[in-house]
Amino acid sequence: MTALSQQTIDATRKNESQLLASWQANLDASGASRDSRINHAEFETQTRDFLRLLLAGTNNGDSANIAASEWSDVRAFLDGLSRSRALQGFDSHTTANFIFSLKRPLFELVHTQYASNPTELGSQLWAVTELLDALGMYTVRAFQKSREEVIARQQEELLELSTPVVKLWDGVLALPMIGTLDSQRTQVVMESLLQRIVETGAEIAIIDITGVPTVDTLVAQHLLKTVTAIRLMGADAIISGVRPQIAQTIVHLGLDLQGIVTKANLADALALALKRAGLTVTKAT
Amino acid sequence: MNVLRSGTQAVRIEQDVVLARQTARKLAVEAGLRLVDQTKLVTAASELARNTVVYGRGGDMDWEILEEERRKGLRLTFRDQGPGIADMKLAMTDGWTSGGGLGLGLTGAKRLVDDFSVESAPGQGTRVMICKWT
Numbered sequence: 001m002t003a004l005s006q007q008t009i010d011a012t013r014k015n016e017s018q019l020l021a022s023w024q025a026n027l028d029a030s031g032a033s034r035d036s037r038i039n040h041a042e043f044e045t046q047t048r049d050f051l052r053l054l055l056a057g058t059n060n061g062d063s064a065n066i067a068a069s070e071w072s073d074v075r076a077f078l079d080g081l082s083r084s085r086a087l088q089g090f091d092s093h094t095t096a097n098f099i100f101s102l103k104r105p106l107f108e109l110v111h112t113q114y115a116s117n118p119t120e121l122g123s124q125l126w127a128v129t130e131l132l133d134a135l136g137m138y139t140v141r142a143f144q145k146s147r148e149e150v151i152a153r154q155q156e157e158l159l160e161l162s163t164p165v166v167k168l169w170d171g172v173l174a175l176p177m178i179g180t181l182d183s184q185r186t187q188v189v190m191e192s193l194l195q196r197i198v199e200t201g202a203e204i205a206i207i208d209i210t211g212v213p214t215v216d217t218l219v220a221q222h223l224l225k226t227v228t229a230i231r232l233m234g235a236d237a238i239i240s241g242v243r244p245q246i247a248q249t250i251v252h253l254g255l256d257l258q259g260i261v262t263k264a265n266l267a268d269a270l271a272l273a274l275k276r277a278g279l280t281v282t283k284a285t
Numbered sequence: 286m287n288v289l290r291s292g293t294q295a296v297r298i299e300q301d302v303v304l305a306r307q308t309a310r311k312l313a314v315e316a317g318l319r320l321v322d323q324t325k326l327v328t329a330a331s332e333l334a335r336n337t338v339v340y341g342r343g344g345d346m347d348w349e350i351l352e353e354e355r356r357k358g359l360r361l362t363f364r365d366q367g368p369g370i371a372d373m374k375l376a377m378t379d380g381w382t383s384g385g386g387l388g389l390g391l392t393g394a395k396r397l398v399d400d401f402s403v404e405s406a407p408g409q410g411t412r413v414m415i416c417k418w419t
């Protein structure tokens with residue numbers, strides 16, 4: 001691996017603002033900085049911050065070894081950048097291009113510096129290429145890792161929401177909800193409950209929210225809609241799993257669940273459902 | 286008042302609302318809030334994060350773990366550069382919504398926390414700060 005010479009390092013420091021300007025111009029020309037998923041001011045801050053860290057890295061550390069500790073700030077920056085790009089739904093190509101588009105401005109700088117020294121020019125161009133390629137590859141790997149994390153989380157969310165509709169008794173269905181309730185999948189789960197009510201002719205549906213960590217206005221809206229729909233179908237609804245902290249929060253939030261039967265746990269809800277069905281549970285003697 | 290730890294995270298898409306809630310929950314535990322207060326703060330954060338995504342066209346959540354005398358607190362600030370709120374009195378009215386909501390997000394969040402402030406101007410974006418103390 002070829003390292004950057006002191007002359008190149010000094011030149012980049014001296015020409016930091018021109019480098020930044022032509023790098024940003026490059027990114028503007030490619031449309032990268034005008035993507036609606038990212039705000040322009042933020043994009044400019046990212047280019048400025050990265051260039052500053054890169055120059056500090058070349059000054060303190062060996063440009064041929066970005067795994068060294070002098071490059072830890074640069075690596076941390078690229079980790080964060082890759083992660084946020086992955087979450088915003090960018091692809092790896094666009095993400096890595098952030099780095100690769102810095103090649104041209106740096107090449108131009110090296111060209112002017114070594115105009116009269118072809119040997120040194122060649123070796124310094126090579127050093128710049130190796131450094132930016134290494135940083136670009138690092139970015140792609142970090143991006144890939146973040147993407148995998150996003151996918152793993154999404155799979156988890158899907159699992160969380162593939163909630164079964166359980167028959168507890170003749171005429172009594174239960175829907176144990178687990179996980180976050182505010183995605184579009186909620187609607188799907190609620191619809192399958194309504195479908196099962198039609199199929200089985202159930203008279204009571206218990207929606208259990210023990211596994212739902214947060215009940216906010218959107219979740220409440222989903223629940224209210226579902227309860228209304230259940231009633232329109234001629235059945236009754238009970239919401240169970242309303243823990244004390246959730247009950248208090250609902251009150252402060254100002255939600256009006258009046259007219260909806262709620263129970264602290266599923267057992268109480270089942271007991272009520274059986275009673276309404278005219279059944280009593282007695283101890284065998 | 287001391288800031289023990291702070292950070293920022295993006296609130297741009299619906300998934301970020303889930304992530305903001307998870308962060309709020311983790312920090313509320315770290316700050317030592319009891320379960321009811323954790324739940325209240327997380328619920329308020331959920332409301333504000335969703336407003337940021339839905340009405341504010343996305344923004345950021347700043348978080349700070351605070352220490353003052355012998356109590357600790359968690360402060361969250363939701364910032365966006367969206368259209369802003371034209372009529373604050375209306376927005377802070379129970380049941381008023383410009384979308385299809387219940388109109389309880391802002392007012393509910395205010396009731397759920399100890400400190401609440403909102404700043405907004407048309408075209409300038411919106412900034413809502415909430416804080417809960419042990």
Ligand SMILES: Nc1ncnc2c1ncn2[C@@H]1O[C@H](COP(=O)(O)OP(=O)(O)OP(=O)(O)O)[C@@H](O)[C@H]1O
Binds near residue numbers: 332377384411
């Ligand atoms: N960040 C924001 N930017 C612009 N307008 C906002 C913002 N936050 C809230 N608003 C406005 O204030 C109104 C009230 O907000 P609030 O959260 O109380 O109710 P909502 O979001 O309409 O319904 P929900 O009860 O589901 O939260 C919104 O309908 C919207 O017009």
Ligand SMILES: [Mg+2]
Binds near residue numbers: 332336389390
């Ligand atoms: Mg709202």
